[in-house]
Amino acid sequence: MKIHHVALILLALACTPARADDALYRQFGETQGLTRIVDDMYDTVLADPRTAPYFDNAPVRRIKQKLVEQFCVLLDGPCVYTGRPMRRTHEGQNIDRAAFNALVEDLQAAMDKNGVPFHAQNKLLARLAPMYRDVQDRE
Numbered sequence: 001m002k003i004h005h006v007a008l009i010l011l012a013l014a015c016t017p018a019r020a021d022d023a024l025y026r027q028f029g030e031t032q033g034l035t036r037i038v039d040d041m042y043d044t045v046l047a048d049p050r051t052a053p054y055f056d057n058a059p060v061r062r063i064k065q066k067l068v069e070q071f072c073v074l075l076d077g078p079c080v081y082t083g084r085p086m087r088r089t090h091e092g093q094n095i096d097r098a099a100f101n102a103l104v105e106d107l108q109a110a111m112d113k114n115g116v117p118f119h120a121q122n123k124l125l126a127r128l129a130p131m132y133r134d135v136q137d138r139e
C-alpha cells in the first residue's frame with residue numbers, strides 16, 4: 001500500500017466521530033449539567049402556582065431522572081430514555097397550553113441560570129414544542 005493511501009485511511013478514521021455529533025449535549029454540560037438544570041426547573045415548577053397542582057401526588061424524583069434522560073436524547077447525547085411514552089404518561093391530567101407554556105418558562109429560567117447559550121436553549125425548545133400534542137388534553 002502506498003504511503004498516501006495509509007495517510008488517507010488515517011485521516012478518514014480521525015474524522016469519523018464516535019457517535020452522532022453531541023456538541024449540543026455538551027453545551028448543556030452533559031448529564032451533570034442536565035441534572036442541575038432539571039433540579040432547578042423543578043424547584044420552580046413545584047413553586048409555580050400554574051404548574052404545582054399537577055404534581056401534588058407525582059413521583060418527582062422519578063420524573064426528574066426520566067426527564068434528564070429524555071433531554072439528553074433530544075440533544076443527541078449518549079443516553080437511552082427508559083421512561084413511559086409521553087401520551088400515556090400525561091393523559092387525563094387536563095394539561096392545556098397555559099400549563100405547558102408555564103413549564104417551558106420554568107425550563108428557560110433554569111437554562112439561563114445554568115449558563116446555557118441562547119441558541120442552544122432554542123434548539124431544545126424547538127425539539128420540545130411538537131411534544132405538546134402528546135401531553136395536552138385540550139386546546
Ligand code: HEM
Nearest residue numbers: 051054055058063066067083084089099100103128131135
Ligand atoms: C414537552 C413537555 C413535557 C415533557 C418532555 C415531559 C416529560 C415527562 C416525563 C419524562 C415524565 C416521566 C415519565 C415516566 O414516569 O416514565 C413526566 C411525567 C409527568 N409529567 Fe410531564 N412532561 C412535559 C410536560 C408536562 C406538563 C406541561 C405538565 C403539567 C403542568 C406535566 C406533568 C407531569 C406529571 C404530573 C407527571 C407524573 C405522571 C405520573 O407519574 O403519574 N408534564 N413528564
